[in-house]
Structure formats: structure tokens, C-alpha cells
Amino acid sequence: MKPVTVITGGSRGIGAATARRLATAGHHVAFSYRRDRTAAAAVLADIEAAGVRGVAVPADTRHPGQVAALFDAAADLGPLTGLVNNAGVTSPIGPFVDLDPADLRDVVDINLVGYVLCAQQAARRMGDGAAIVNVSSAAATLGSPGEYVHYAAVKAATDTLTTGLAKELAPRGIRVNAVAPGIIRTDIHALSGQPDRPDRAAARIPLGRPGEPDEVAGAIAWLLGPDATYTTGTVLRVAGGL
Template sequence: MNPLTVVTGGSRGIGAATVRQLAAAGHDVVFCYQRDSAAADAVLRDVHAAGRQGRAVRADTTDPEQVARLFDTAAELGEPTGLVNNAGTTSPIGPFTDLTLADLRRVVDVNLIGYVLCAQQAARRFASGGAIVNVSSAAATLGSPGEYVHYAAVKAATDTLTVGLAKELGPRNIRVNAVSPGIIDTEIHTVSGLPDRAAQVGAQTPLGRPGQPDEVAAAIVWLLSDAASYTSGAVLRVAGGR
């Protein structure tokens, strides 16, 4: 039986790269997206071109009913065996004192509440075991002073969620890990108000460049694979040395 993996935020950036690499590795994939149906359709075509089954579901991961619908769609293809918690957002870069309540709530809702809701569904439905990968951030340990301390704090919570779930779900043969990307060249930086941020900050890393979505996706795919069968509770840093 082919593995069946659910990916949140799968139409662009790290999520899209992950969906494509999973399909190439033999996974059937169900992914959600929020707005860009054209981008989702393009990713889905690549899944089918790889000879795998796939579905694209428009869903907001902060809504429990929509999360359940995402997993119901996956169940139409078989028993899910993997989850990639990737859907995320940030907010405009600026001093902590300028942070608005609306931006704070949105970052917490998408990057933490959404992860918890999706992990709950996975834990309930992975009857034969499986693997969860949470997409965290190097910001969790760097703190992001003067940029988005609240986002860094939420990503630190993601790391704690990963460790706790790995211990709770391990006896059920469900592995839980995280990847912790550094500065990656994706569209998320437009939300921060600095679309060129990846190039600027990437140049300051020991490797002298930003990372690419495929480099993070490769780590995610490995953590979902049998090659990582004894890896659980790990936070794998993919951050160019930062």
C-alpha cells in the first residue's frame, strides 16, 4: 500500500515543494490551500503526472470543521499515514511594541492552533501508525528581535508540541518530528513587508545565501520515510548554519 500524506499549505513555497517531492517518492497526497486555486491546480497536476493520487482542498486550518473535511477527503483515498503541518503566516516586521492584537491572534491561530487541530485529526486517524512533521522555524531559538518576536515564540511552541506529541504518540507507532528552516526564498516575506528579505538575510548566513523550498522539502520527506524509522522528537535545523 502506498503511503498517503496530508500536507497543509501545499500550493506554494515549502508546501508545494513537499507535495511534489512526496509524489515523486511514491506518496499519494492530499493538500489544502487557502486562496490560490491556480497554484493548487498546478501542484495537483504534478502529483498526477508522477503517477500518484492526489486531492487539493480549499480549507482554513484554524477551523476544526474544515480540518476534519480535509482529513475526510484524504480518507477517500485510503488510511492516512502522514501529516505535514506547514500552513503558516507571519505579520509585518517591526518593533514588539507596535504589534497589533489582530496580527498576534492571526499568527497564533495559524501557526499553533492550526497545527494542534491537524495533529489531533492525524492522531485520531492513524490507526496503523504514521508520522507527523511540523514545520517550525530557526526563529524559535534566534528570537527575531526587532522583527517578529511573537512569531518566534509561537515557533518555539511548535518545537515543544513536537517533543510532547512524540512522547505521547510514540507507543502508538506515530513518530513526530519538526524541521526548522532558516531564511528560505518563498513568498512569505511579502507578508513581512520586505519582499527582498530572503536575499538580504540569506547573505548573512554562514552559507552566504537563502535556502530554497526544495532543500527544506527534502528534509521533510526524509522524516516521513522509513529511513527515519527511529527518529522521533527531533527538530531538524535547515538554516544554512544559523
């Protein structure tokens, strides 16, 4: 029986790279997206071209009903074995004192509340041998001063969620880990108002370059796979040395 994995925010960036990577590894994949149907259709076509089944579900992970609908759609593919909590947003980069409360609420609701709601659904449906991977950020320990301190704080909460949930679900044989990407070349930087940020930041990254989504997808695939069966409660940093 093939594994069945849910990925939130699977139409772009790290989520899309992970969907393609897992499909190639033999996973059936259900993924959510917010608005871009064209991008979602392209990812779905690649999943199916890999010889597995896929489903793309429009869903806003802030809403429990839409989260439940995503997991219901995944159930049509088979018993749930994996969740990649990936859907996330930043906000316009700038000083902490200029933070708009509406942007703060979006970052908290999508990056933390959404993760909790999805992890709840997964925990209710998963059995022994299943795994959850939360996409955190190196910002959780770096703090992102002058950029988005609030986002860093929420990602630190993601790490705590990972630790606590790993301990709570371990007796049921469910593993919970996180990856903490550094500066990755995705369109999240354009959405924050600085599309050239990865290239500008290269000089301060010890490896001298930003990362690529596929490099994070590889770490996620490992944490979901058979070589990581004794790994839980871990935050795997994929940040080029940051």
C-alpha cells in the first residue's frame, strides 16, 4: 500500500517541490492551495505523471471546516500516513514598530493556528508509523530583526508545537518533526516586498548562496521516510549554515 501524504500550501515554493518529490517516491498526495488554480493544476499533473494519485483542494487552513474537507479528500486516496504543514505567509518587511495588526493576525492565524488545526486532523486520522513534518524557519532562532520579528516568534512557536506534539503522539507510533529552512529562493520574498532578498542575503550565508525548494523537499522526504523511523521531536535546519 502506498503512503498517503497531505501537504498544505502545495501549489508553489517548498510545498510544490515537496509534492513532486514525494510523488516520485511513490506517495499519493493531497495538497491544498489558496488561489492559484493554474499552479495547482501544474503540480497535480506532475504528481499524476509520476504514476500516483493526487488531489488539489482549495482550502484556507485558518478555517476548521476547510481543513476537514482537505483531509476528507485525502481519505479517498487511502489511509493517511503523512502531513506536511507548510502553508504560510510573511508580511511586508520592515521595523517591528510599523507592524500592521492585520498583518500580525494573518501571520499568527495561517502559520500557527492553521498548523494546529491541520495537526489535529492528522492526529485524529493517523495510526502507527505515520509522521508529521512542520515547516518552521531559521528565523525562529535568528529573530529576524528589522524584517519580521513577529514571523520569527510564530516560527519559534512552531518548534515548540513540534516538541510537545512529538511527545504526546509518540506512544501511538506517530512521529513529529520540523524542518527550519533558511533563505530559500521562492516567491515568498516578492510577497514580502523584496523579491531580490535571496540574492542580497547571499553574502551573509556561510555557504554563500540561498537555498532551493528542492533542497528543503529532500529533508522533508527523509523525515517522512523509512530512514527516519527513530527520529521525532527534531528540528532539522536547512539553512546553509545560518
